[in-house]
Amino acid sequence: AGRRAAGAPVAAELRCQCLQTVQGIHLKNIQNVVLTPPGPHCEQTEVIATLKNGQEVCLNPEAPLVKRLINKML
Numbered sequence: 001a002g003r004r005a006a007g008a009p010v011a012a013e014l015r016c017q018c019l020q021t022v023q024g025i026h027l028k029n030i031q032n033v034v035l036t037p038p039g040p041h042c043e044q045t046e047v048i049a050t051l052k053n054g055q056e057v058c059l060n061p062e063a064p065l066v067k068r069l070i071n072k073m074l
Contacts, residue, residue: 015041015042016041016042016043016044016046017036017042017046017048017058018044018046018047018048018058019058020058021047021057021058021059021060021061022057022058022059022060023060023063024063024065025049025051025057025059025065027065027069029051029052029053030049030050030051030052030069031049031050031051031052032049032050033047033048033049033050033059033069033073034047034048034049034050035047035070035073036048044061045061046058046061047059047060047061047066047069047070
């Protein structure tokens with residue numbers, strides 16, 4: 001009892017996921033967007049977009065296009 005499965009993620013969620021961000025991306029290429037607010041794992045807002053080709057990219061939350069995208073989501 002109390003044992004974790006081997007390989008279970010422990011520290012992976014305890015740091016920022018976005019080390020670099022891309023500035024511009026065509027909205028038509030985006031399939032899904034996940035907005036992660038600041039928290040104990042990371043002190044900055046992170047915007048992670050999944051593209052239609054399956055690639056994940058981090059978007060700059062301060063970019064005007066990304067701000068408009070976030071406002072549409074909320």
